[in-house]
Amino acid sequence: MRQTIYFRIMPLSSKMWTRRLLGSFAVLLAVVVLTSNAHAELKIDITRGTVEPLPIAVTKFIGTTVDEANFGKSISDVIAMDLERSGLFKPADSRAFIQTAESMNSVPRFGDWRVIDVQALVQGRAEIVDDGRLRIEFRLWDVFAEQQMIGLAYFTVPDNWRRVAHIIADAIYKRLTGEDGYFDTRIVYIAQQSATGSCRGTTPLNPFGKRLAIMDQDGENRRYLTDGSSLVLTPRFSPTLQEITYMSYHGNVPRVYIFNIDTGHQEVVGDFPGMTFSPRFSYDGSTVIMSMAKDGNSDIYTLDLRTRQDKQLTRHSGIDTSPSLSPDGKFVVFNSDRGGAQQLYVMGADGGNVRRISHGKGRYATPVWSPRGDLIAFTKLQGGRFFIGVMRPDGTGERLLAEDFKIEAPTWAPNGRVLMFFRKERTNDDGTGGRSRLFTIDLTGHNEREVTTLCDASDPAWSPLNP
Amino acid sequence: MRFNILGVIAAVALVAACETMPEEDATMDSSGDSSETTSAAADTDAPVGIMPGSEADLVVNVGARVYFDFDRFDLNDVSRSTLERQAAWLSANPGVRVAIEGHCDERGTREYNLALGERRANAAKDYLVALGVSPDRIRTVSYGEERPVAMGSNDVAWSQNRRSVTTVEGAGS
Numbered sequence: 185m186r187q188t189i190y191f192r193i194m195p196l197s198s199k200m201w202t203r204r205l206l207g208s209f210a211v212l213l214a215v216v217v218l219t220s221n222a223h224a225e226l227k228i229d230i231t232r233g234t235v236e237p238l239p240i241a242v243t244k245f246i247g248t249t250v251d252e253a254n255f256g257k258s259i260s261d262v263i264a265m266d267l268e269r270s271g272l273f274k275p276a277d278s279r280a281f282i283q284t285a286e287s288m289n290s291v292p293r294f295g296d297w298r299v300i301d302v303q304a305l306v307q308g309r310a311e312i313v314d315d316g317r318l319r320i321e322f323r324l325w326d327v328f329a330e331q332q333m334i335g336l337a338y339f340t341v342p343d344n345w346r347r348v349a350h351i352i353a354d355a356i357y358k359r360l361t362g363e364d365g366y367f368d369t370r371i372v373y374i375a376q377q378s379a380t381g382s383c384r385g386t387t388p389l390n391p392f393g394k395r396l397a398i399m400d401q402d403g404e405n406r407r408y409l410t411d412g413s414s415l416v417l418t419p420r421f422s423p424t425l426q427e428i429t430y431m432s433y434h435g436n437v438p439r440v441y442i443f444n445i446d447t448g449h450q451e452v453v454g455d456f457p458g459m460t461f462s463p464r465f466s467y468d469g470s471t472v473i474m475s476m477a478k479d480g481n482s483d484i485y486t487l488d489l490r491t492r493q494d495k496q497l498t499r500h501s502g503i504d505t506s507p508s509l510s511p512d513g514k515f516v517v518f519n520s521d522r523g524g525a526q527q528l529y530v531m532g533a534d535g536g537n538v539r540r541i542s543h544g545k546g547r548y549a550t551p552v553w554s555p556r557g558d559l560i561a562f563t564k565l566q567g568g569r570f571f572i573g574v575m576r577p578d579g580t581g582e583r584l585l586a587e588d589f590k591i592e593a594p595t596w597a598p599n600g601r602v603l604m605f606f607r608k609e610r611t612n613d614d615g616t617g618g619r620s621r622l623f624t625i626d627l628t629g630h631n632e633r634e635v636t637t638l639c640d641a642s643d644p645a646w647s648p649l650n651p
Numbered sequence: 652m653r654f655n656i657l658g659v660i661a662a663v664a665l666v667a668a669c670e671t672m673p674e675e676d677a678t679m680d681s682s683g684d685s686s687e688t689t690s691a692a693a694d695t696d697a698p699v700g701i702m703p704g705s706e707a708d709l710v711v712n713v714g715a716r717v718y719f720d721f722d723r724f725d726l727n728d729v730s731r732s733t734l735e736r737q738a739a740w741l742s743a744n745p746g747v748r749v750a751i752e753g754h755c756d757e758r759g760t761r762e763y764n765l766a767l768g769e770r771r772a773n774a775a776k777d778y779l780v781a782l783g784v785s786p787d788r789i790r791t792v793s794y795g796e797e798r799p800v801a802m803g804s805n806d807v808a809w810s811q812n813r814r815s816v817t818t819v820e821g822a823g824s
Contacts, residue, residue, distance in 0.1 A: 391798055415797060417765075417797070431765075438765070438793065459765070459793060461765045462762040475762070477766055479773060480769055480777075481770075482769060503766040503767065505762045505763055505765070505766050506760070506762045519760075519762070525722070526763060549759075549763055550762065563760050565758070565759070565760075568758075592760055593760070608757070610804035611802050611804045612803060613802070614802075615802045617804075
């Protein structure tokens with residue numbers, strides 16, 4: 185029902201190229217003004233522990249008609265919110281602005297922005313063109329160097345305005361930090377009934393009404409992917425396709441499935457004689473790695489999605505689960521209690537050369553290899569508390585980023601700089617409390633933010649940048 | 652060190668009427684409290700006339716639940732004696748097939764708990780098989796931490812949730 189559309193990027197006076205867009209909207213993008221290659225330019229170093237957020241003014245994108253002005257205002261609001269939530273930017277209060285957005289027809293009056301301590305300035309315009317599409321242009325200015333850093337225009341169907349706002353926020357993030365952004369991304373997660381009674385839909389077989397759900401990374405555009413008739417758990421995005429692998433108790437048989445977001449098609453992964461669980465795609469999308477439990481014992485398997493061949497990687501009487509492949513596909517990090525309690529182990533992708541990497545006190549679980557390859561995020565349990573942390577793949581450099589009664593299941597933003605996880609509160613004896621919600625935290629351990637969901641939420645998984 | 656608690660819990664569980672389950676009404680009004688997530692007893696059987704070999708017979712007269720220590724799947728004396736009664740009951744009701752569910756408390760990670768629930772269900776199954784029950788009559792399924800019977804975040808609730816539950820196949824659940 186959804187067709188494949190092509191996505192064009194056209195730098196001015198340069199060769200054109202195309203890239204596939206899987207999705208319902210076409211975004212056409214053109215560089216309208218050549219960017220200057222400024223030196224000694226505005227830059228944020230995001231690797232430092234605490235960063236003073238960069239003061240930025242995101243002015244209202246102007247429009248000629250009421251419709252255009254409304255789109256413009258909404259788009260600049262979403263851009264400012266994305267940038268603010270990253271913790272790296274501090275959007276200035278528009279009431280302090282001296283120069284109006286409407287008067288910035290060409291070059292801004294930089295003095296007016298310096299005087300209110302703004303270092304970067306975003307201006308833009310929204311216009312509905314003759315064929316009904318929305319044209320959005322924006323410019324990013326370095327206020328002190330008085331130079332334009334980006335100038336781009338996008339064409340899209342008007343319904344797609346929010347996505348264009350995220351794409352613009354990513355462009356600004358990348359220009360000012362040197363790192364890819366993560367705003368034009370989605371989150372797949374498990375939505376469930378909350379203790380306040382909203383989002384019900386429970387059944388005896390699915391007592392919390394858990395459903396597969398998807399939303400933009402900022403919590404907007406939420407929708408359900410499954411109807412709640414079966415208990416579903418632990419969804420994970422494909423790095424390459426519009427697919428999710430997850431676990432379902434469909435027919436009361438717990439197995440790993442793949443769900444196609446575009447078609448809604450669902451399919452069992454492999455033909456295994458026992459419960460399959462804890463699935464995750466390889467970073468090239470060719471393989472699902474997971475656990476299979478048979479006669480009480482859980483081992484790790486891979487299934488090649490093209491050949492449908494499965495392969496057993498571990499053969500141990502301990503629990504081996506929560507496997508995650510390294511981005512280069514050469515190693516697997518997993519969770520095992522073979523040494524007595526849950527610890528993290530790394531092995532080759534063929535199952536050989538198993539070595540323990542976690543050596544601290546407590547139990548370690550849910551390891552996830554960073555898309556950059558440099559770190560492994562995990563859940564740690566110690567002294568009745570749960571932690572989210574990271575360590576290097578050799579087990580050194582452990583840092584704990586968050587701690588609470590129950591926090592679990594970190595997932596990486598595609599740029600490897602931000603983690604999302606879920607937090608479950610204590611449940612009272614009368615069944616109240618126990619809310620489960622999603623949060624993000626920077627790799628630095630700072631800037632923890634809630635991602636607001638309508639229902640209770642758990643098991644988040646971050647998508648790659650949208651295609 | 653929790654053996655005393657477990658003994659008490661096991662006794663309480665034997666008295667409890669049947670497998671508890673959150674209510675299934677999906678259309679309750681939105682002003683409701685959280686009762687739909689508490690362990691309300693499913694009132695499926697009349698107090699009179701428990702049919703031999705039925706789910707109610709197993710729950711009331713034998714005991715369906717076996718309890719485990721934190722992050723453990725080995726059986727203690729109370730667990731073994733419950734399973735011995737189940738084996739005798741299965742021997743007396745040769746046409747009955749059962750499913751053994753493995754469950755965990757919330758003090759673990761979700762995926763590990765699925766594996767641990769699998770171990771607990773199979774520990775119970777293995778003991779029944781050792782007592783002479785045919786393995787063909789026993790299916791196992793792990794629910795990890797997904798189907799607690801006690802909702803509170805405290806030691807008593809957690810000890811109730813670390814369990815295996817033997818259910819009669821075809822009798823629901």
